[in-house]
Amino acid sequence: MVLIFKFPATALPKTLQHKTFSFVHQYRNATKLAALPGEPSGPVVKTEIPGPKSKQLLSELSAIQQSSSVQLFADYQKSFGNYLTDVDGNVLLDVFTQISSVPVGYNHPKLLELFQKQENVKTLVNRPALGVFPGEDWPDKLKNVLLSVAPKGLRNVTTMMCGSCSNENAFKNMFIWYRGKQRGENAEFTPEELQSCMINQVPGSPKLSILSFKGAFHGRTLGSLSTTHSKDIHKLDIPAFDWPVASFPRYKYPLEENVRENTAEDDKCIAEVEELIELYAKKGIPVAGIIAEPIQAEGGDNPGSNEFFQKLQNVAKKHGAALLIDEVQTGGGPTGKMWCHEHFNLSSPPDIVTFSKKMQLGGYYLKPEFVPKLAYRVFNTWMGDPGKIIILEAILDIIKKENLLQTVEETGKVLTSGLKELEKEFPELINSVRGRGTFLAFNASSMKLQGQILAGLKKKGVQSGGCGEQAVRLRPALTFQPYHANIFLDKLRQVLQETKQMF
Numbered sequence: 001m002v003l004i005f006k007f008p009a010t011a012l013p014k015t016l017q018h019k020t021f022s023f024v025h026q027y028r029n030a031t032k033l034a035a036l037p038g039e040p041s042g043p044v045v046k047t048e049i050p051g052p053k054s055k056q057l058l059s060e061l062s063a064i065q066q067s068s069s070v071q072l073f074a075d076y077q078k079s080f081g082n083y084l085t086d087v088d089g090n091v092l093l094d095v096f097t098q099i100s101s102v103p104v105g106y107n108h109p110k111l112l113e114l115f116q117k118q119e120n121v122k123t124l125v126n127r128p129a130l131g132v133f134p135g136e137d138w139p140d141k142l143k144n145v146l147l148s149v150a151p152k153g154l155r156n157v158t159t160m161m162c163g164s165c166s167n168e169n170a171f172k173n174m175f176i177w178y179r180g181k182q183r184g185e186n187a188e189f190t191p192e193e194l195q196s197c198m199i200n201q202v203p204g205s206p207k208l209s210i211l212s213f214k215g216a217f218h219g220r221t222l223g224s225l226s227t228t229h230s231k232d233i234h235k236l237d238i239p240a241f242d243w244p245v246a247s248f249p250r251y252k253y254p255l256e257e258n259v260r261e262n263t264a265e266d267d268k269c270i271a272e273v274e275e276l277i278e279l280y281a282k283k284g285i286p287v288a289g290i291i292a293e294p295i296q297a298e299g300g301d302n303p304g305s306n307e308f309f310q311k312l313q314n315v316a317k318k319h320g321a322a323l324l325i326d327e328v329q330t331g332g333g334p335t336g337k338m339w340c341h342e343h344f345n346l347s348s349p350p351d352i353v354t355f356s357k358k359m360q361l362g363g364y365y366l367k368p369e370f371v372p373k374l375a376y377r378v379f380n381t382w383m384g385d386p387g388k389i390i391i392l393e394a395i396l397d398i399i400k401k402e403n404l405l406q407t408v409e410e411t412g413k414v415l416t417s418g419l420k421e422l423e424k425e426f427p428e429l430i431n432s433v434r435g436r437g438t439f440l441a442f443n444a445s446s447m448k449l450q451g452q453i454l455a456g457l458k459k460k461g462v463q464s465g466g467c468g469e470q471a472v473r474l475r476p477a478l479t480f481q482p483y484h485a486n487i488f489l490d491k492l493r494q495v496l497q498e499t500k501q502m503f
């Protein structure tokens with residue numbers, strides 16, 4: 001049974017008021033009304049994707065820059081809620097959301113309202129060099145916005161531009177902290193240190209390392225790239241630091257049926273971390289810090305267990321290395337908690353937690369001992385963006401008022417059980433359903449099939465994304481409701497049925 005709700009056009013953002021939408025809602029989810037009245041009732045596919053207009057724009061863009069990663073050109077005036085509209089008029093249910101960075105859907109009316117206020121427009125227009133000339137409301141904004149959702153136990157925050165530069169700068173905080181410990185609390189820099197750092201030599205430019213994991217993705221800037229190991233094309237031809245790279249757990253699914261093997265996998269990886277820390281100490285390149293994603297995302301959606309992260313934190317402490325949890329992709333709510341590491345029951349907070357994507361601007365929470373004592377040691381011109389804080393403030397308000405972390409939990413359950421049914425129905429095609437909240441993935445049985453599933457979903461009006469070699473990942477907005485999940489599962493079932501028939 002289907003219920004149709006009509007909403008007054010005035011409930012819509014101005015850019016959409018010329019349209020009358022009807023909202024179709026599955027009866028079994030009738031208690032869960034749309035978070036965003038006015039959303040399209042489902043995907044609409046009018047052309048092949050990319051369609052003719054997208055193709056034309058792509059040829060224009062390609063004449064200017066490398067654009068072979070472009071999938072389609074979007075119409076951001078018309079995109080709304082969980083639906084991305086393209087320039088050819090195709091309306092796609094978006095479970096990829098700009099590589100996991102749209103928290104409350106497109107053109108949320110409350111976000112559009114923000115820039116009807118003069119004061120907010122002035123904040124946008126007069127972008128400050130925050131490290132030198134912050135506006136008078138900046139300390140309040142940090143307290144009321146970023147610190148209002150700080151991971152438990154972390155009360156300091158540094159704002160940055162993107163995920164890569166957040167990790168990259170956080171590495172500097174870890175190195176400065178590590179050298180500070182070695183040098184002693186109040187020791188001065190020596191003239192030799194000051195001179196040698198100017199020509200990239202020891203002792204001023206010390207040999208220190210960051211331990212990272214195989215399959216990790218922490219960004220593409222020069223330092224962060226040395227900790228990225230998801231795809232060779234990201235790294236090829238770029239000089240890299242000699243830093244240790246340990247194995248990250250690769251579990252067998254379903255988790256509950258493979259507890260013994262998966263515990264052994266955790267222990268094997270932790271032992272490797274310790275061996276590498278000891279090896280690099282002997283090599284004269286000690287490990288100052290460890291960086292890890294709670295769920296390796298770009299590398300194929302590989303989660304680490306609570307126990308793995310508890311043990312990792314213990315190893316870091318034992319060896320005097322800092323622990324940085326990279327929540328660039330997992331942060332901001334998609335796992336059902338604001339920060340994924342909050343699932344882990346760690347005995348104390350991680351030393352640093354980096355963020356970007358759903359948080360609108362980059363940055364990191366850190367313990368006070370990681371805040372440098374001197375100016376300009378971690379610094380750049382913008383150091384974040386107050387315009388993005390205005391948007392983030394409204395997003396956090398929406399998350400709270402609309403109870404979206406609860407929605408993530410509920411929708412996550414619908415998606416997980418639906419995907420598990422599909423893996424039972426099509427075991428030769430998909431397997432290994434995993435993840436937390438709506439931060440979910442499954443494996444296609446081959447790389448070729450991964451491509452076929454993604455293309456099949458696109459043809460049916462679902463924008464999804466792959467990761468690693470075989471995974472299909474779900475990264476919907478936090479406003480993705482159980483009835484959106486059912487539309488997605490329906491489309492996926494159709495794709496799998498059609499694929500099976502081709503075999």
Ligand SMILES: Cc1ncc(COP(=O)(O)O)c(C=O)c1O
Nearest residue numbers: 162163164217218219328329356
């Ligand atoms: C876990 C993680 N860290 C860092 C980054 C890099 O972020 P950005 O692309 O904003 O530089 C990403 C991007 O996908 C990511 O997923």
